[in-house]
Amino acid sequence: MEWQDEGIVLGVRRHGETSVIAEVMTAVHGRHLGLVRGGRSRTLRPVLQPGNRVALTWRARLSEHLGEYRVEPLSQRAALLMQSATALYGVQAMAALLRLLPERDPHGHLLEAMEVIITHLDEPESAGELYVRFELALLNELGFGLDLEKCAASGSRLNLAYVSPKTGRAVSRDAGAPYADRMLSLPPFLRPDLNEAADAEGLSAAFRLTAFFLDRHVFEPRGLKPDTARDSFVTATLKALA
Known part of the structure; x- marks a missing residue:
């Protein structure tokens, strides 16, 4: 069988002396693996770098087989991404998150989000905000989405200030005041009633927010540790904004 598609390279691993398995x-077709014969050649090695967009033709005798890729470059930007710590670690962190999804399970909007983020990785404020929203979207895809649209106690969409660590739902400042020391902070740029850009303080709170729920619902139940690229991306982003 055979299909054609486009996508972003997440990574490769060596297979034999001259070939690679590209992810x-x-x-x-979602996150999909395939053998690329001659993938370690001078011609294909630059194409198969993380962050590059490629056109693919996949062939296999049966759908459950690994299959082979024929790869053509569409956007080779890996060299540019390597010039910035934010960009380099951002691509690695997003690839690690996408590996939490079932293989071959389509999530086209996450691919589109990744494409947008890659084009803004040289802008720390935009990159940080987009990355946080990427993590929120991924949590939603995994069945652990947060409800940040209205207060869990009053139903109000105004003056939201906290997120309950138990329910993942937003809480207004007044309703959450008695429990403020047990709540997670909801940064202003994630509030539905505001139209504010992210700043260093808000991004720091947002990174803590998504990390808490990723750890609780995804990493800890699977016995996994977060990829170190995420911490490196967070550090590089906040440093660039300092």
Whole structure:
């Protein structure tokens, strides 16, 4: 069988002396692996770098087989991404998060979000905010989405200030005041009633917020540790804003 698709390279691993197994987040076929013969050649090695967008033709005798990729470059930006710590670690961190999804399970909007983030990785404020929203979208795809639209206690959409660590729902400042020391902070740029850009303080709170729920619902139950690229991305982003 055979199909054609486009996607972003997440990584490769060596296979034999000249080939690699490429991991690509595709538009229609999700995170998909395939053998690339000659993938370690001078021609294909630059194409198969994380962050590059490629066109793919996949062939296999049966759908459950690994199959082989024929790869053509669409956007080779890996060299540019390597010039910035924010960009380098951002791509690695997003790839690690996408590996939490079932293989071959389509999530086209996450691929689109990754594409947008990659184009803004040289802008720390935009990159940080987009990355946080990427983590929130991933939590939602895994069935652990947060409800940040209205207060869990009053139903109000105004003056939201906290997120309950138990329910993942937003809480207004007044309703959450008696329990403030047990609540997670909701940064202003994630509030639905405001139209504010992210700043260093808000991003720091947002990174803590998404990390808490990723640890609680995803990493700890699976016995996993977060990829170190995430911490490196957070550090590089906040440093650039300092």
